[in-house]
Amino acid sequence: MALKELIEIKFRLADGSDIGPNKYTPATTVGSLKEKIIAQWPKDKDSGPKTINDVKLINAGRILENNKTLGESRLPVAEVPGGVITMHVVVRPPMNEKARDKLQDDSMNKGGCACTIL
DSSP states (O other): OGGGEEEEEEOOOOOOEEEEEEEOOTOOOOHHHHHHHHHHTTTTSSOOOGGGGGGGHHHTTTETTTTTTTHHHHGGGOOTOOOOEEEEEEEEEOOOOHHHHHHHHHHHOSSSSOOOOO
């Protein structure tokens, strides 16, 4: 694989600190990037993510999907040739069990269409 194909990315946390930069192949999935972020999360920070669903990666204003690869998620406008791409990391605050159950119950109760014909 050519060194030119690697994508250099750093992850910006909410407090302004960074994880990385590291180089990744275009075939790397967003889900695996999130796993790396969780593994490299600074130990001195309290509210670290527990699962990849607790993390959102944002690149050039777009939330990236777990099942997409970097090659599919890249935005040519957001890249500087030979530069480091900065992706912003947003962590969902931890929920207690009661709040999580209520969220699931509410999503189950919602459904159907709310159309009004005048």
